[in-house]
Amino acid sequence: MYHLTRKLFFCLLSSISIYLINTTTTTLAQPPFLHHYCENAANYTQTSTYQRNLNATLTALPTTNNGFGFYNLTTTQGNDTVNSVALCRGDISPDACRSCVNDSIVNLRQICPNQKEATGYYDNCLLRYSNKFILGSTRISLYHFRQNRQNSTDVDEFNGYLRPLLTKLRGEAAAGGPLQKFAMGNTTGPGFSTIYGLVQCSPDLSEIQCSDCLENIINRIVLYFNGKVGGRILVPMCNFRYETYRFFNQSARVIRPPPPPPPPPSTPPPTPSIPGATTPPGIKNNTTQITIIITVVVIALVVIFVASLCIFMRLRKKKRQTTPPLTHENGHTETTNISTAESLQYDFITVKAATNNFSDENELGRGGFGTVYKGMLGNGNRIAVKRLARGSDQGDIEFKNEVLLVAKLQHRNLVRLLGFSIEGSERLLIYEFMPNASLDQFIFDPTKRTIFDWEKRYNIIKGIAKGLLYLHEDSRLRIIHRDMKASNVLLDEHMTPKIADFGMARLFKTEETQGDTSRIAGTYGYMAPEYAMYGQFSVKSDVFSYGVLLLEMITGQKNQYFQIGESLEHLLSFAWKSWRDGTPTNIIDPALKVGSGSMHDIIRSIHIALLCVQENVIDRPTMATIVLMLNSFSITLRVPAEPAFFIRSNTSPEMPLLHEYSSRSRSSQYSMNEVSISDFIPR
Ligand SMILES: *[C@@H]1O[C@H](CO)[C@@H](O)[C@H](O)[C@H]1NC(C)=O
Ligand SMILES: *[C@@H]1O[C@H](CO)[C@@H](O)[C@H](O)[C@H]1NC(C)=O
Ligand SMILES: *[C@@H]1O[C@H](CO)[C@@H](O)[C@H](O)[C@H]1NC(C)=O
Ligand SMILES: *[C@@H]1O[C@H](CO)[C@@H](O)[C@H](O)[C@H]1NC(C)=O
Ligand SMILES: *[C@@H]1O[C@H](CO)[C@@H](O)[C@H](O)[C@H]1NC(C)=O
Ligand SMILES: *[C@@H]1O[C@H](CO)[C@@H](O)[C@H](O)[C@H]1NC(C)=O
Ligand SMILES: *[C@@H]1O[C@H](CO)[C@@H](O)[C@H](O)[C@H]1NC(C)=O
Ligand SMILES: *[C@@H]1O[C@H](CO)[C@@H](O)[C@H](O)[C@H]1NC(C)=O
Numbered sequence: 199m200y201h202l203t204r205k206l207f208f209c210l211l212s213s214i215s216i217y218l219i220n221t222t223t224t225t226l227a228q229p230p231f232l233h234h235y236c237e238n239a240a241n242y243t244q245t246s247t248y249q250r251n252l253n254a255t256l257t258a259l260p261t262t263n264n265g266f267g268f269y270n271l272t273t274t275q276g277n278d279t280v281n282s283v284a285l286c287r288g289d290i291s292p293d294a295c296r297s298c299v300n301d302s303i304v305n306l307r308q309i310c311p312n313q314k315e316a317t318g319y320y321d322n323c324l325l326r327y328s329n330k331f332i333l334g335s336t337r338i339s340l341y342h343f344r345q346n347r348q349n350s351t352d353v354d355e356f357n358g359y360l361r362p363l364l365t366k367l368r369g370e371a372a373a374g375g376p377l378q379k380f381a382m383g384n385t386t387g388p389g390f391s392t393i394y395g396l397v398q399c400s401p402d403l404s405e406i407q408c409s410d411c412l413e414n415i416i417n418r419i420v421l422y423f424n425g426k427v428g429g430r431i432l433v434p435m436c437n438f439r440y441e442t443y444r445f446f447n448q449s450a451r452v453i454r455p456p457p458p459p460p461p462p463p464s465t466p467p468p469t470p471s472i473p474g475a476t477t478p479p480g481i482k483n484n485t486t487q488i489t490i491i492i493t494v495v496v497i498a499l500v501v502i503f504v505a506s507l508c509i510f511m512r513l514r515k516k517k518r519q520t521t522p523p524l525t526h527e528n529g530h531t532e533t534t535n536i537s538t539a540e541s542l543q544y545d546f547i548t549v550k551a552a553t554n555n556f557s558d559e560n561e562l563g564r565g566g567f568g569t570v571y572k573g574m575l576g577n578g579n580r581i582a583v584k585r586l587a588r589g590s591d592q593g594d595i596e597f598k599n600e601v602l603l604v605a606k607l608q609h610r611n612l613v614r615l616l617g618f619s620i621e622g623s624e625r626l627l628i629y630e631f632m633p634n635a636s637l638d639q640f641i642f643d644p645t646k647r648t649i650f651d652w653e654k655r656y657n658i659i660k661g662i663a664k665g666l667l668y669l670h671e672d673s674r675l676r677i678i679h680r681d682m683k684a685s686n687v688l689l690d691e692h693m694t695p696k697i698a699d700f701g702m703a704r705l706f707k708t709e710e711t712q713g714d715t716s717r718i719a720g721t722y723g724y725m726a727p728e729y730a731m732y733g734q735f736s737v738k739s740d741v742f743s744y745g746v747l748l749l750e751m752i753t754g755q756k757n758q759y760f761q762i763g764e765s766l767e768h769l770l771s772f773a774w775k776s777w778r779d780g781t782p783t784n785i786i787d788p789a790l791k792v793g794s795g796s797m798h799d800i801i802r803s804i805h806i807a808l809l810c811v812q813e814n815v816i817d818r819p820t821m822a823t824i825v826l827m828l829n830s831f832s833i834t835l836r837v838p839a840e841p842a843f844f845i846r847s848n849t850s851p852e853m854p855l856l857h858e859y860s861s862r863s864r865s866s867q868y869s870m871n872e873v874s875i876s877d878f879i880p881r
Contacts, residue, residue, distance in 0.1 A: 228301040228305035228308075229320070231305060231309070231319055231320060232319045232342075233319045233432065234305075234306065234309050234310070234317065234318040235340055237313055237314070237315035237328070239315075240314040240315060240329060241312045241314065242313075243312070244312075247276045247278045251273050251275050251278050251279075252307075252327065255272075255273040256282060256307070256327070258271055259271045259282050259284060259303065260284075260296060260300060260303070263295075263296075265377065266377045266453065267286030267287070267288065267290060267323070268283070268284075268285050268400070268401050268402075269282075269285070270282070270283045270402070271283075272333075278329070279329060280328075280329065281327060281328050281331060282327035282328075282332075283325075283326050283327075283332050284323060284324065284325045285323060285324050285401075286298060286323040287323065287380070287396070287398060288378060288381075288398055289448075289452065290322045290323070290447075291447075294322055298320050298322040298323035299323055299325065301320065302318050302320060302323060302325035303325060306318040306325055306327075315328040315329060315330065317434055319432050324432070324434065326434050334403065334407070335435070336407050336410070336411060338411075338414070338435075340433070341418065341422075341431055342432045343423065343431040344430050344432075345423035345426045345428065345429040346423075346427050346428030346429055347426070348427045348428070349425050349427070350388065350426070351388065353425035356387065357419070357420075359385055359388065360393055360395070360419070363385040363393055364397065364412075364416050367382070367383055367395050367396070368409060368412040368413065370383075371408060371412065372399065372412070374401070374408075374453050378452070378453045379398060379408050380396075380397070380398045380452055380453070381452070382394070382395065382396040382446045382448070382452070383395055384444070391442050393440055393442055394440065394441055394442070394443065394445060394446065395438065396440075396445070396446050397412055397416075397438040399412065399435060400434070403436070408436060411435055415433060416431075417833075418431055419431075420825070420826065427441070427442045428440060428441035542601060542602065542605055542617035542618060543618060543620070544619040544626070544628055545619065546619045546621035546624065546626070548575070549581075549628065552576075552583070553571040553572070553573035554573075556571055556583075556585060560572050560573065562582060562635075567584065567587060567699070567702050567705075568585050568586040569584070569587075570582055570583065570584045571583045571585065572631060580631035584627040584629065585625075585626055586624075586625040586705075594620055597618070597620070597625065598620075600704040600705050601617070601618045601627070603675055604700075604701035604704055605617070607669070607675070609664070609668040610664075610694065610696075611694070611695055611696055612665050612668065612669070612696055612697050613629050613632065613688055613697065613698040615627060615628070616628045616629060616630060627705060629698070632690055632696060633691055634689040634691060635688065635689070636684065636687060636689070636698075637687040638684035638687075638756075640689070641655075641684060641750065641751060642756055647754050647789060651789075652790050652794070652796070652799070654693060655752075656799070656803070657693070657695075658689075658693065659748055659751055659803065659828065660825070661694060662695050662747065663824050663825045665695070666697065666740055666821045667821040667825050670737045670740065670820070675701075675704075676737070677704075678735055678736065678737055678739065679697065679699070679700050679743075680729075682697075682724060682740050682747060683724045683743065683747060684750055684756075686699045723746065723756075723769075724742075724743040724747070724757065725742070725743065727813060728815060729742075738820075739815075741810050741819065741820070742811055744810055744824070745807045745809070745818075745841075746770070746807075746811060748803060748806065748807035748810065749770070749773055749785070749811075752785065752800060752807070753785050753787055754787035754789060755769065755787075757769045757770075770811055770842070772785060773785050773807070773808065774840055774841050777805075778840075783797065783801070806819075808838035809835065809838050810824065811842060812838060812841055813840075813841060817839065
């Protein structure tokens with residue numbers, strides 16, 4: 199008993215001190231943003247006009263509420279202009295809105311201490327300031343999305359319910375008028391579920407701008423979180439969110455279209471009173487005499503209260519330590535538990551034994567960077583081991599760092615790099631093992647290819663596109679594959695395509711010496727002309743290779759050995775001629791013609807492939823657009839021009855070429871467990 203009392207006493211003391219600390223620090227510590235962005239292109243200096251202007255603007259901004267949670271203030275002094283806007287979610291009470299804007303102002307200034315332009319998003323509001331014009335601007339430079347981890351059971355069914363809801367809300371919000379463009383609602387979902395949706399535009403957008411902005415981000419559902427039961431995309435001037443639970447205040451006052459006379463802005467919405475919470479269950483001051491029993495009861499209640507408070511605080515503390523904020527939401531797969539390169543390091547002897555001393559019968563394949571062996575670890579786990587050819591100039595530390603970075607690239611459509619091993623000049627990369635070998639062994643095999651109907655091929659085509667998009671856009675490293683081809687796509691037991699050999703240029707760095715046959719290579723026939731001829735590569739050279747691969751999937755024939763009747767013709771030129779002459783079905787694999795695949799979809803895929811292999815780099819779509827085009831049949835495709843035909847010389851088709859290499863790290867202003875995509879609107 200004494201022990202318990204003492205514990206309670208200390209707990210009481212510590213709760214009081216925690217309370218004190220909390221109250222003294224509330225004005226300093228704002229909750230973290232969901233996402234923020236500091237534009238590093240333009241900075242101001244301390245005590246500059248811009249800083250003075252910014253201080254004045256942000257101080258006055260909270261007073262400019264238009265009555266519906268939209269704040270805007272522009273201040274010009276000298277030749278420096280500061281534009282600022284804040285926008286609260288439409289269902290938020292005025293009090294919560296004010297405090298959110300207040301928090302944003304303090305927080306954003308701390309996070310972006312000297313940038314002229316910055317944006318911060320909270321659940322309830324966003325704040326933005328810039329030296330450039332903001333009002334009415336629709337330029338989107340960054341999409342931020344967050345997704346619910348949970349998958350829906352049937353993607354198409356789920357989207358079938360979700361899409362009409364969001365379309366309806368989009369129309370409502372766009373028609374909301376100059377004060378507020380916000381809509382929320384629900385619809386029945388699959389089974390007995392309900393899908394809740396919320397959309398909002400900055401009210402300075404016109405109706406059409408708002409509608410376009412929302413359409414643009416809603417179209418990205420298939421791109422960023424197709425099949426998830428919840429998600430949101432935030433851009434500065436519009437956003438949406440959907441979940442299968444109610445996350446908004448349904449009874450909030452919202453402007454409904456049509457709003458013939460818009461309510462006068464001078465009447466702010468009434469401050470809501472929180473029912474119940476403000477009336478404390480005070481002890482009635484009766485004239486009854488105070489008995490010892492009451493005292494005991496009161497003491498007992500206090501003790502119970504303190505005890506439960508302590509338990510609650512502990513639980514909360516525990517919860518805080520183990521779960522990140524917004525536990526139901528998922529940044530992306532980039533969060534890994536890998537903290538050091540050492541945790542990825544495998545013992546060389548073990549790996550050597552696992553591959554039976556790199557025996558020939560364990561050899562899976564040979565590529566420019568080395569030989570791949572299959573292996574089995576002591577615990578029965580199967581692995582694939584790439585034994586790098588000697589000749590990398592990378593130091594051990596640099597190699598480890600690169601492995602660490604590449605191992606963080608995790609995506610359903612990428613072969614996973616599990617670790618590495620170093621011994622002297624020997625370097626091994628350890629990958630997950632793929633039982634079904636590579637795509638070329640199926641698609642170019644006359645018998646195996648017949649089991650690949652259009653549906654299977656289309657899933658593979660889409661999977662590869664998503665994997666490449668992840669490499670290009672999603673990860674903090676911008677990885678250009680540079681050797682995208684059928685043999686670099688592995689299939690797992692469910693025929694899910696996984697891209698192999700990405701990031702090799704990082705893992706196998708060679709000094710650019712004069713004309714030495716380096717192993718950093720592309721493959722003839724898949725290479726974009728600018729890459730093959732001038733060694734210039736970009737994400738668009740991967741797009742070119744993807745287009746060739748797509749045509750191979752449709753024709754079932756290798757690019758280099760495309761056969762029509764007796765003659766060999768280049769796949770691209772034949773595809774183009776067939777397309778131009780209005781006979782695109784000529785190039786379709788006969789096995790597909792008898793299947794159930796829609797001829798229309800197949801021809802559309804030929805169309806996409808032809809856009810990918812355009813000679814002019816800027817005419818090729820990005821992977822983001824390709825994924826959109828593959829998933830949404832409502833997107834109209836441009837008419838392709840004649841593609842680039844790469845004239846093959848007499849060299850062996852798989853011969854590697856020498857190319858310069860450079861790798862670009864993307865700016866690391868985003869935290870690892872959030873997903874941000876820098877992506878411009880596809881046209
Ligand atoms: C602005 O400041 C940030 C750091 O505060 C820096 O990373 C960035 O390079 C600066 N930009 C320019 C253009 O000087
Ligand atoms: C602007 O505000 C920051 C802190 O909010 C302060 O450090 C700085 O001195 C102010 N600058 C001017 C010019 O008032
Ligand atoms: C802004 O004004 C200052 C002096 O007032 C001048 O030196 C500077 O060039 C001006 N900047 C621009 C962009 O006009
Ligand atoms: C934010 O709120 C605090 C107290 O609630 C107040 O002292 C401060 O002035 C506010 N800041 C702004 C920028 O409005
Ligand atoms: C959702 O699906 C993805 C890929 O299909 C899978 O990796 C993930 O574990 C699934 N999430 C849940 C919560 O089942
Ligand atoms: C769906 O929204 C309507 C109002 O549009 C509301 O009356 C109803 O209660 C909502 N249903 C659920 C399940 O929340
Ligand atoms: C922005 O503020 C200005 C001046 O306070 C006001 O005239 C204008 O209507 C506001 N714009 C919007 C879209 O609310
Ligand atoms: C929801 O909005 C109504 C109307 O503004 C308000 O009275 C109520 O307190 C809000 N509920 C919550 C949970 O914020």
